[in-house]
Structure formats: structure tokens, C-alpha cells
Amino acid sequence: MDDWGALYARRMQSMIPSDIREKMKLLDQAQIIHLGGGLPDPDIFPYDPLAEASARLWADRSRARTALQYAPSEGYFPLRTWIAGYMTRRGVACEADNILITNGSQQGLDFLGKLLLSPGDKAAVEVPSFIGALRAFDAYEPKYLGLPEDSADWDMHALAGAKFCYVGPDFRNPTGTCLSRKDRIGLLDLADDTGMAILEDGCYEQLRYEGEDIPSIAALAVQRYGGIERSPVLHTGTFSKTIAPSLRVGWIAGPRDVIRRLTLIKQASDLATSALNQMLLLDVVQDHLEASIDTARSVYRERCGSMLDAMERFMPRGVSWTRPQGGLYVWAELPDGMDGRALASRALLERSVSIISGAAFYPAGAINVAPKTNTFRLSFSMIPAPTAREGIERLGNLILEG
């Protein structure tokens, strides 16, 4: 089994009830088709550029000294400057002082929870939501409010008092769907009305395979308020999906006063992100980010298409699913009364296909939403066409047998 398979199996463990985990030991692990996944494909990481950047760094003692000594908590200044330029090109005019480097965007979400939440505070999140964001916020014990999927149901009175609203407007995990431009503007209206911050998770924004880019909420806010300093949006970004996850480099972009407070949180949390990794990453993104993004798009575009084709062919009537224009995920809904968790267990034990039941993506104890239990998530990121066909066929047959 490849590394990712072992890692994925470990990650799955925590989502699988212990009685099923026991039964899983009886399965031939190598036969399992992992449709639940979601890891980026290691075949597309830019190995040679990183190896070359690494050789250059070690050959220059002055840079190597910087790479190994404690870095500033706010991040390596040349990288912050580069990211500010990148954000500016994407419509979010800003400077290095508007950027805090974090260990991937996951740490950004944790810090935003730490900054904004005290126990019992209200936090609005789209439903279903990225599990990692929910786990990060959970630590600060908020009361969750669900942001309705249909913006016609958005209501400032229901959101009153929320400290923030967390959204992933582009191809979010788990649904693969986007917020329309109109809804992004609607969200800014809600922030205006309620005083809440908007936490925008930008981790998939470069992974569009079809259709036209929609400006980020951060960019729309900069337009509306004439600059980032008065924007209510705190935007998290990462190189995990475009370069490689294990450099662990992401960022938060926001008004400089907020970045200054987040920097104190960074300092108290782990002092600083590795200078070595920040310097390697800067070297690579300067010349190779566009090529890496192109590779990722072309590989994932094809896999997305193969999985959607297989869904068309093998999913029985009554099952519906999203048609993502980007990202790594497809979200499916079973006929009413069918349970995603039961399906996930049976798929694994009886058909050696792993999927993730959708209920896991809902916040625990949300005030105004219940989990949709007839749902599941698929990912195509690691799945070549024949495997997608085989896995989806097995799954479709199982659903058909009911």
C-alpha cells in the first residue's frame, strides 16, 4: 500500500465506529477502493524545483543561517511580500503587513477561532462544512449557527450576535460547490448588518477546471470598502493544494491590526513557521506556481470528469449529486430514508469501497440545522478513471439492492 493509503486508512479510523473497525481487520486492505479520500495526488508535486531550490539554499551559507534560525512570528518577510503581491493580483490589494504566515490554512482557522471565540459565543458556518474547520473552532466551544444552503433563507436576525461566518466559496469541502457572485455580495451585506466577520477559506480557489473565476469575498470587500483595512473578511490561503501540503505553509490575509493580534497568537502557539520551508517555498512559487497549478488542474479536471461519468452511468434513480467545476469533491444525496452512515459501512465491509458519510460534515449541536443523514462525500483526487468506474459501479449496485 502506498503511503497515502496507509495515512488515509488511519484518518478514516476516527470516523468509523469501533465495531466496524474490528470487522475491517478481516478485509484485504489492498482491495479497498478509497473514494472518500481527499489528499492531493503526490504524483503532481514539483519535486525537481524543490530539490533545486533546496540545493541552492544549502550552497549559500548566509541563506542557510536564516533558514535554520528562529524566524519572525509574522513570517519570512520576502514570502509575505510575495503573497501580498499574489493577493493583489487576485483583487485583494494589500501589503506584507496584511499577511501572517501559518502552518497551512488549518492553523489559520485555529488562530481565527482563538482570536474571535470565547466559550458560548455564536459562530455561523455553512452546512455542510469542512470538518477541519469545525474541529478547529470546537476547541473554543462556540454555539454553532448553520448558514442555510439557499441564500433566500439567509436572515440577519437569525445570525445576530455571531462572531463570524465561515465559508469556503470555491469548490468547498465537502460539496464541491461555489457561492455565486450575488451570494458573496449578499454575505457582505449580512456582515454589514450584523457586524460579524467573514472567514473565507480560499484553499481551493486555484483549482477551477471549468467556468469563470468569481472574485473572492475578500476581493469584493476591498472593492466595496476601498481597501483591505476596513474589510470584514479574513481570508485563509495555502500552498498545500498547489505546491505540496507538507511544507506546511499557508497564510491569513486581513487588516493589519487583526494581523498584528494574530501574530501574538502565532508567537504563543509555536513561535514561527519553519524559515527553511518558507524560503524553499518562495523559491519555488516565484518560477513554478503557474505550472504547478496548470498540472493540478489538468490532472484533476480529467478525474473529476471520469467520476461524474461513472456516476451518470451507475448511480440508480433517486440519487442526486453535485457537478463540481473545481476542487476535489463530489457530494451525493440518497433517496429520503436511506442512511449515509449505513451505506458507508456496508460499502466498506461488503464491497470494499470507502466513502465518507455526510453527517460528519455538520457541526455538533447546531442551533438551527440538523445533519442531512442521507448524504455522502466522494473525492476524485487520487482516483484514475478505471478505478472510479469500478468503485462507483460497486457503490451503485449496493444502493440499488437497497
Place this chain on the structure above:
Amino acid sequence: MDDWGALYARRMQSMIPSDIREKMKLLDQAQIIHLGGGLPDPDIFPYDPLAEASARLWADRSRARTALQYAPSEGYFPLRTWIAGYMTRRGVACEADNILITNGSQQGLDFLGKLLLSPGDKAAVEVPSFIGALRAFDAYEPKYLGLPEDSADWDMHALAGAKFCYVGPDFRNPTGTCLSRKDRIGLLDLADDTGMAILEDGCYEQLRYEGEDIPSIAALAVQRYGGIERSPVLHTGTFSKTIAPSLRVGWIAGPRDVIRRLTLIKQASDLATSALNQMLLLDVVQDHLEASIDTARSVYRERCGSMLDAMERFMPRGVSWTRPQGGLYVWAELPDGMDGRALASRALLERSVSIISGAAFYPAGAINVAPKTNTFRLSFSMIPAPTAREGIERLGNLILEG
């Protein structure tokens, strides 16, 4: 100015009142002798072994894939296994399951605060204490209890209800002093009596220049309780002082149930520490840790000696100071009535010598201790003998002039 100088100047900023910061702009930065410091000396980092480990890694595509993909939240298994062996050799018999990899020991302290503290909980800390630990715990809003410096004053009734007691038994920052074996055992008695955990910060334990090693509290607990699983000690370790800080690799060692809960915190905080850095570090420590420790000891031993010699020669009567047998710090006490903060300001503005006033190392609002305001901290880690002599002479003269 070297990188570390710029970094240090930035770090100092946050400890310096804003009116003095304004005046500092008028100083010639290059003339400042930084005796407050505390960064490891980048001259002793193992550049060649790291460059070679790096070249080996990039030359092996299978290892490079692992290095760039998401790592398990608990850490890279071969490194956890190696650290478990290292801890076992140091008297803390344990296995990989007893080790969580963190981004330096600072992240370990943050996670332990996150695990153990809710707002208003009591946390005992030695006074004075490492500022980074206090800032990490501050986020979880404890009420601080000071552990008296003299163990004759330790009192289980005063510590009743504390969730933990935080100590750095070896050459701690800021005093450079050690807890005796008797006091380490006394602390285990207190933990027995009160039910509190002991957070043992082991970051300087390898930096002994004179005298004999004392077993860690973690090792004494393993002896007392017949194994790590029933030990009340959670031990943080790091490679920041023995290899290099910016790999950002440290660990927590403790009972596996606690490590399992801390792993969930790690996952929600930043998913995992960089696999790349963990793999580079493992490659280097296997062959070079002992040599790196020897180099660090011999460089810092000499600098410690030079600074203590200069103190003997130039400090006026009435000033007392610690004589560390290891670590990076000397702690000094001024005659009653003199103020460390005022001295630090005048030393910087009038003599271009930076020191850190001792009051910063006391927890804010501790129930039972007030900061000793007539104190300051020096570090010898980056200071060659002639600079130490010059800096301490200037400082001594200033104190003498009063």
C-alpha cells in the same frame, strides 16, 4: 547587522515601552551590545549534515513523496520511534505511542494549556518563568499560582486545585538554575498529594557544561510508578537547541491516553508537523546529535565562563547573580530599591547595552507572588568574550553610578 540581530531587535520591541522605542530610533543599532538575547548561535548549526540529508531525500522519489504529502498528526513514525529510544536512554522508558511530534516545544506548551485549562482554572508555574510558556497558557485564561523558589515553602494546600505545575528543571529560562534531585522528588510528592500534572520543560537538559546530570522528573516518575503510563509528568522536548530551531520539531512524551488526546488537538490545530522537516531531522540526529551537542556545550561553556568572569570583575557590590552550570542565561538581582526596568531603559539609551528586565518573567495577576522588579536577565549564547567584557563593564558602571 546579522539576521539574528534584526530578529532580536524585533523581538525586543514588544518588551520595550513605546516611548523608549521612539528614542531607540535615534541610536546607532550597530553599536548595541545585545546581552538580553537568548537565540542559539547559528555558527554551530550542522549545515553539512543537513545539506547531505536533504540531497539524499530528494534523490529518493519514494521518500520525497512521503516528505511532501500530509503526515500523520501524531508525527512521522520512524522519528517518534527514534525519540522514544532517546527518551528511554535518558531513563524514560517509552514507545512511539508515548510521543507526539510538535512544532518545537513551544507548540507542546500551547497544546498542554489547551488540553488542561479552562478559563479560571488554577495553573502553578515556577517564578520567574519562561515567557513563552506564560504566553501559551495565557490564551486559556488561568489563574496563576507561583511555585515558591525555595522548596521549603512548597505547600500542598496552596497548590490545591491546580491543574498542573509548570517547571523547567534544567538551566531554565530565565534564571539558568536547576531543581535539585530532592526537589524533583518533592514535586512528584506534591503531584501525588494534589492530583495535578507536572509539565516538565526539557529544552535545555542537554546543555550542561559542568556538574553531574540529574534525572528528569519524567525519569524519576517512571521509576516511582513503574512506567510512563501512570506518570503524572508530561515532558516537552525539542531539537531547537541541539540541532536548529527552524526545523520546528519538538515533542511531548507522556502516557499514551494523553498523547492520543493531544493528537486530536494537533490535528485540529495544524493537521501535522512538516514531514519533510521530520525526515531531515531524523536523518541528522541518527548520526550527528552527539557531535552537535558536544559542539554546543563547548561553545556555550566558554561563553558562560567569560560572562561570569566579567560579572565578577565589573558588577558592583550589592548585585548578585546565578552561576549556571548549563543553558543560555544568567539572572541578576540588583540592590533593593533599584528597578530592573529603569536599568534596562537607561542601559539601552545611555550605554547601548540591551538587557531584559526581570519583571517580564512573572505571570500577570498571580494570586500569591509579586514580580521581583529589581532583577534582569542576561544571555551569553551569542556573546564572545571581548563583547561580554565590554557590555558588562558598561552595565556595571551604570549601576555603580546609580
